[in-house]
Amino acid sequence: ARVAVLISGQGTNLQAIMDANTIGDIDVEFAVVISNKEDAYGLIRAEQQGIPALALTAEAGESRASYDQRLHQALSEYQPDIIVLAGFMRILSDEFVERYLGRMVNIHPSLLPKYPGLNTHQKAIDNGDEEHGASVHFVTPQLDSGPVILQAKVPVFADDDVTSLSERVHVQEHSIYPLVVKWLSQQRVQLKDGQAWLDDQPL
Numbered sequence: 001a002r003v004a005v006l007i008s009g010q011g012t013n014l015q016a017i018m019d020a021n022t023i024g025d026i027d028v029e030f031a032v033v034i035s036n037k038e039d040a041y042g043l044i045r046a047e048q049q050g051i052p053a054l055a056l057t058a059e060a061g062e063s064r065a066s067y068d069q070r071l072h073q074a075l076s077e078y079q080p081d082i083i084v085l086a087g088f089m090r091i092l093s094d095e096f097v098e099r100y101l102g103r104m105v106n107i108h109p110s111l112l113p114k115y116p117g118l119n120t121h122q123k124a125i126d127n128g129d130e131e132h133g134a135s136v137h138f139v140t141p142q143l144d145s146g147p148v149i150l151q152a153k154v155p156v157f158a159d160d161d162v163t164s165l166s167e168r169v170h171v172q173e174h175s176i177y178p179l180v181v182k183w184l185s186q187q188r189v190q191l192k193d194g195q196a197w198l199d200d201q202p203l
C-alpha cells in the first residue's frame with residue numbers, strides 16, 4: 001500500500017511508522033510526506049529516508065476549501081492508498097474528508113470519545129483522571145469523532161504535568177500507530193456502516 005503522511009511538526013509518529021517499515025514490522029511504500037508548516041522537523045525526517053517531502057502552507061486569508069483542494073491535488077500526484085494524519089494541525093473540510101473516507105486515519109492524544117480537540121493532557125490532569133492515552137481513529141467529518149480503531153492507555157500520576165504526561169502518551173502512540181498502518185495496508189481494518197471493523201469483527 002502507498003501511504004501519505006500529513007504532519008505539522010516534530011514527526012515522531014512519522015518516524016515510528018518509518019522505523020517499523022525499515023525493520024520489516026510493516027510493509028508499505030511512503031508515497032509522500034506533506035506538512036502545512038515550512039519548518040516541520042518531520043520533513044527532514046522524511047528526506048533522510050528518501051521520501052518525497054513537501055511543505056504546503058496556507059496563503060494569508062485562503063479558504064479551507066481552497067487549501068484542501070490544493071492538498072488534494074498535491075496528494076493525487078503521489079497516488080496514495082492510505083492517508084495518515086500524524087500531528088497534522090489543520091481541520092479538514094467535509095469534502096476532503098469524504099474523498100478519503102475509510103482510507104484516512106488520525107492519532108489523537110486522548111482516550112476518545114473523551115477530550116476531542118486541543119489541550120487533552122491538561123484536561124486529563126485538571127479532571128483528576130486516573131488514566132489517559134491515545135486513540136487512532138478513522139477520520140470522519142466530525143472532528144476527532146470517527147470510529148476508534150485502537151487505543152493505548154497510560155496511568156496519570158499525582159505529580160504529572162503536561163510534559164511528563166504527554167511524553168508517556170507519546171511513547172504509546174509510537175507503538176499503536178504503526179500497528180494500525182499495518183492493519184490498513186493489509187486491509188484488515190475497514191470502515192463499514194459508520195463503524196470500524198478488524199478482521200470482519202466490529203471494534
Ligand code: GRF
Nearest residue numbers: 010011012013087107108109
Ligand atoms: C501527537 O501527540 C498526536 O497525538 C497529536 O499530535 C502529536 C504529533 O506528534 N495529534 P509528532 O509530530 O508525531 O511527534
